[in-house]
């Protein structure tokens with residue numbers, strides 16, 4: 001079991017407090033993890049707050065199912081080759097405007113795989129998922145359950161390239177990109193999956209028409225791997241009242257992992 005450091009202990013205490021008493025806004029953009037934690041602590045204690053190719057394919061709702069899947073190239077069987085293939089991918093229009101392909105971050109021997117939606121501006125610039133404000137908040141929340149990218153979490157997205165202006169992923173983009181994610185899951189073999197946000201939740205549960213609020217709070221299964229779905233951390237920053245349900249989902253995830 002991962003040992004919790006002083007930063008994680010402090011984050012856990014802080015976020016437990018946030019969940020209990022409700023929250024004010026937390027602005028984490030442009031900060032290191034330590035700076036974010038300091039700011040969050042101050043807030044909690046009342047201190048200062050400081051292409052076209054894709055479009056030719058039929059789009060189905062169930063990404064990964066159907067005819068387009070058969071039209072996709074066979075993906076490599078090794079992790080390094082899969083990553084290389086994704087890095088050079090031009091299957092959909094998003095490749096035309098990207099700065100970087102955002103493949104993953106975290107431990108390749110991770111116990112938990114977190115799946116988000118798609119890179120934003122910061123991620124496109126750096127090539128690393130969840131490095132913006134939402135990502136820093138996610139790291140703090142995960143720390144409260146003794147989970148970190150350094151040791152126990154592998155993190156990636158449904159889409160590997162940024163949709164322009166952070167618009168929602170389109171069905172054909174999900175269909176073309178999700179085989180990379182599915183292969184990542186197969187190769188990383190996590191003990192559990194956490195889908196954050198509607199797109200990851202609907203893709204991995206295979207339940208396309210169900211609202212996220214109805215999918216969360218229970219344990220699903222993706223190819224035999226326990227799957228918990230919850231709100232996207234960016235949504236928590238907009239709607240602090242969802243912090244408590246997110247926290248509950250993390251505890252559910254922790255229980256699954258502890259009993260594995």
Ligand code: URA
Pocket residue numbers: 116117118119120123128129130131132134135157197234
């Ligand atoms: N939101 C996501 O879903 N993924 C990222 O990598 C960043 C923000």
